[in-house]
Amino acid sequence: MSAPSRFDRGHTDDLMTFLSASPTPYHAVASAAERLEKAGxxxxxxxxxxxxxxGGKYVLRGGAIVAWYVPEGAAAHTPFRIVGAHTDSPNxxxxxxxxxxxxxxxxxxxxIYGGPLMNSWLDRDxxxxxxxxLRDGSTRLVNVDRPLLRVPQLAIHMDRNVxxxxxxxxxxxxxQPVWGLDDTVRDGDLIAFLEDEAGLARGEVTGWDLMTHSVEPPxxxxxxxxxVAGPRMDNLLSVHAGTAALAAVATSGADLPYIPVLAAFDHEETGSQSDTGADGPLLGGVLERSVFARGGSYEDRARAFAGTVCLSSDTGHAVHPNYAERHDPTHHPRVNGGPILKVNVNNRYATDGSGRAVFAAACEKAGIPFQTFVSNNSMPCGTTIGPITAARHGISTVDIGVAIxxxxxARELCGTDDPHLLANALVAFLQP
Structure with missing residues (x-):
């Protein structure tokens, strides 16, 4: 992957396809798995x-995926290079x-899941x-990707002070969205409708995890x-870039000193505390089992983790032209200015000076610029899976992302070139 010219947008075209195919975390990991399968x-x-x-392997658990590539002859104590991201979005x-x-x-x-800008869900198809x-213990993905629901806003004539x-x-x-007209509420109508949509028999569905999504394409x-305008860039943009980078490294034929990993978790928007979240045991369990499967001991596991670095990739805030005073006055990340390094001295982000050096080296190798994001001191700073990953696994972690x-x-905005620039940086990080 080389840095794109202004009009080289193949990666961003593919990102838009990925966003459309991934209305939920479950669809997102299925989309990522499909791409990885094509890479072997x-x-x-x-x-x-x-x-x-x-070779390349991956684990799916709910709305999370952990994928890794073991180079030929890798020792049990070989460190990992991890790209971390999350699959869920507020909705x-x-x-x-x-x-x-x-x-x-x-x-x-x-x-309400997470912290959505609620007004953005009004009057949207x-x-x-x-x-x-299902009753037999299996699961089935469903996607009604057409105008079905709508949350109608109150007319200004009835809200004169708005x-x-x-x-x-x-x-x-x-x-609460509307989806039709009827004077009688009948329990089971929605699930019966979805059983028909999925080609299932009535009564076959016994549980569900369902969410709304905007049907307007990117x-x-x-x-x-x-x-580029589109849904769920926070944080499927990073999931897509990480998937593309891991596939590129695994098929490059290069001699890899590390084991490259993609870890895309669910439930980041609500605190990451689940069996598929970054604060759960999924990543640590997969990495440990990889070490032990190669004949390693606990000592090998400790050596591997000590040499491991994780890039926690999540979207960040580009300077807003109408609200520039909300940003730190000396840190104004711009769209299409390259990926951002996210810093917070109170450990809301996990980046420190040594982590900055790792990311700077990756960007230098890829031949791309990067920017730095720091919050305005007068405003609380958000957080990511970065500090959780660092604290839970004792892994050196750096917070990065794309400014949006x-x-x-329900519909976010990024620069056309930034997704590809991020992917280039991730390739250089995974294949130093």
Whole structure:
């Protein structure tokens, strides 16, 4: 992967395809797995015994994927180079009893997931997607990728103060989408509809994890098409770049001194505390089993972890032209200016000076610029999986990403070239 020219947008075209195919974390990891399979990776089950053979392997667990490539002849104590990311995005998720409505409207009961910009979900055509759990113990992905739901905003004639006072939304009362007309609410209607959509028999679905998504496709934007608007860039942009980088390194034929890894977790937007989150045991378990499968001991595991570095890749904030005063006055990341290094001395990001040097070396090798993001001291700083990964596994971790606008909106905005620049940096990091 070389740095793109202004009009070399193949990677970004593929990102847009990936975003469209990945309306939920479950679809995102399936999309990533499909790409890795084409690069020669094979899925391994957590319930099977693992062998120590070389090559590319991956584990799927819910909305998380961990993939790694073992070079031929890798020692048991060979360190890892990890790209970390997350698959989830703030949205509206279906409640256990989804069928509701009032005054002749059929509605779907939803719960707020994470911290969405709630106004961005109003008056937007929404689809419905997720995972269906079946009576036989299997699961089935479903994606109704057409206008099905809508959260209608109250007309200005009935909210005359909205312009002066701002929009005020009650999470319980004002965000329940409509999906039809009926004076009778019937339990089971939504799931029966989804069973039909998925080609399943009635009563076959006994559990579900469902969420709404905007059906408007990603699109280039701007006079020179130098911007991209689309959903779930936070943080599928990083998942896509990490997948592309790992596949490129695994098929390069290069002599690798490290074992390259992609770890894309679920539930980052709600604290990462789950069996598929960064604060769970998934990553550590996979890395340890890889060491032990190659005949390693606990001493080999300790040596491997001590030499491991993780790039926690998540989107960050580009300087906003209408709110520049909200940013640190000396740190104004720009779109299409290259990936950002995220720094916070209170450890909301895991970057330190030695980590900065690792990332700077990767960008120098890739021949790309990078920028630095620091929060305004007057505002609280967000966080990522970076500090969690560092603390849980004792792994040196660096927080990076791509600068975007409209973070946590149903539709976010990034530069056309930045996704490919990030992928180039990740290739150079995984293959030093």
């Amino acid at each position: 990776f094979r899925q391994v089950s957590e319930t099977d015994a693992w062998d120590g053979t070389s 509206l998720r279906v409640k256990p009893r989804p069928d509701t409505g009032a005054h002749g409207w059929r509605q779907v009961a939803v719960e 929404l689809g419905l997607a997720g995972r269906l759990s 312009t002066a006072d701002g929009l005020k939304l009650d999470k319980q009362r004002h965000l 699109a280039y934007l701007g006079r020179d098409r130098e911007l 606008l409209s973070m946590h909106s």
